[in-house]
Amino acid sequence: MEQCGMGFVSDYFSAPSDEAAARVIGIDVDLREPPYDVLQIKNIIPGYHLAPVEVFLAGRSAEAVKENPRNGMLLAEAGDQEVVVLTVSDEFTASLAGASGERLAEAAESWSHFEDFQGTDTSGLAGFLGDLASLARRARARNERLYCYLGI
Numbered sequence: 001m002e003q004c005g006m007g008f009v010s011d012y013f014s015a016p017s018d019e020a021a022a023r024v025i026g027i028d029v030d031l032r033e034p035p036y037d038v039l040q041i042k043n044i045i046p047g048y049h050l051a052p053v054e055v056f057l058a059g060r061s062a063e064a065v066k067e068n069p070r071n072g073m074l075l076a077e078a079g080d081q082e083v084v085v086l087t088v089s090d091e092f093t094a095s096l097a098g099a100s101g102e103r104l105a106e107a108a109e110s111w112s113h114f115e116d117f118q119g120t121d122t123s124g125l126a127g128f129l130g131d132l133a134s135l136a137r138r139a140r141a142r143n144e145r146l147y148c149y150l151g152i
Contacts (some may be wrong), residue, residue: 009151010045012088012132013038014139021085021147022076039135041128046088046148047072052114053129056107057095065089075147088146096129096136104129 014037015021024036044050047066056067065071073087099107108126111117117125139146 001130007043009040009149011038011040011069011149012044012046012135013149014135014142014144015147016142016144018075018087018145019100021087021144021145023075024149025083025085037135037138039131044128044148045072045150046092047116050088050092051113053107054089054092054095056110057099057103058091066147072148083149083151086113086148086150088148090145093136093139093146096133097140098104099129099133101130104133 013021013024015024015035051065051071053060054060054071055062058065062101068089068091069093070087070089074084075087076085105122105126108122108129111125111129112120112122136146
């Protein structure tokens with residue numbers, strides 16, 4: 001997926017608990033190193049950018065997605081929210097993990113109409129969703145949850 005030159009880091013990773021996920025803020029940790037399983041990306045906020053994908057994949061209403069307390073919940077922060085760790089909802093993780101490649105491609109096509117992605121190549125969106133779905137499958141196999149590390 002093509003990204004703007006500037007922007008913010010939005011690394012998606014799995015962890016065994018909220019506490020373990022929140023610890024990445026307080027220590028100098030490289031998410032690319034074990035025990036973390038990470039997908040590095042830029043400019044994708046879970047409770048905002050991924051909400052339309054969750055609506056599509058999970059078949060839930062936008063209101064239900066938005067009202068889910070684990071949808072982009074703030075777990076930890078540093079500075080004046082210059083770095084934060086957010087949750088990814090369990091329902092979205094399950095929907096990603098169970099989605100076929102065809103279903104992810106359909107979700108990417110739908111997602112390409114979202115205001116921030118209009119005109120974006122859907123193959124890049126589909127590639128990102130495929131990678132995120134793989135991360136979700138690995139997380140579920142280890143009984144872990146997904147999180148997002150955002151850094152400005």
